[in-house]
Amino acid sequence: MDSASSSTAERKRPRFSIGEAVRVRSGAPIGHCRTPHYFRGVLGWIERYCGAFPNPEELAYGRDGLPEVDLYRVQARMTDVWGNSLYVGRPQDTVVVEVFDHWLESLETSSSSQR
Amino acid sequence: MSLEHSHDHPHPNQPDEEDAEQSVYQKMEVALRELLVEKNIINMEELHGIHEQMDNRGPHNGARMVAKAWCDPDYRDLLLLDATAAAEKLDLEPTWLHLVALENTTNVHNLVVCTLCSCYPWPLLGLPPDWYKSRAYRSDAVNHPRKLLSQFGTIVPDEVEVRVHDSSADMRYLVVPQRPKETEGWTEEALQSLVSRDSMIGVRRAREPTQRNKQ
Known part of the structure; x- marks a missing residue:
């Protein structure tokens, strides 16, 4: 058993469940990451769990990206991404972005830390 | 048309392949x-x-999946549940892709973009068009999707949700456009000709039967 498969076998269950409200972290770390700027700090919900993948923030620098990180599709209303007055579309329009676990905060934590 | 063009001056030749550095x-x-x-x-x-x-990679591969989903409810269910397995079922290549199929309905119109670079399901659609990689497309798709769609001639009704999918990490996306009206009884093969590349990115609808031979 190599380290990749054993780490997969020992994986914990995903932290978030489908439909759960989450906030995307609003950090701005130096280096490569896959969380688009426009989506940072956005309030949304888990659309689906995609599986665990090597961390692109490590892969980008020639490392193995292990342990793998849970990846979710997070959906948010366009009006919550751009602001009610700035989004020229319809209120029901949404965007779904792939976000890794370490970029997500459960809503209780993020709301209490922001007060 | 009748302008005389004398040849006392040289025209530059298009450089041959070998001449470029x-x-x-x-x-x-x-x-x-x-x-x-x-x-x-x-x-x-x-x-x-x-x-x-x-x-041989090109939109005809994705079109096979879409047309089959239009005809075969079990295949449609598989496609929406596990699009990679659905591709394998047609002996298509992308067994290593984490493919997600997005079905357009009367309530939702899906649109795919990769705002960070140009991620694209190329085993199923071939190489991406240049506009897919442009900054204009990548920003407008998430910022003004309805305006962008109208530039492609696609007007999404007010009551329909526009759902934009940003291919920001490991998933790749295939839009399943709505089956055009008045195609009852068409064979899968005939239906494939209505499934354009653009309709599988989500910028256009599938071709109407009257447009069948137009590209």
């Missing part, structure tokens, strides 16, 4: 290829096979 990557490719062949790690037959396989 080779990039460092082109030189690297030639060196690596020749070494691999010389050391019998790969032979020219295999190399041609790979080239042919790559050249």
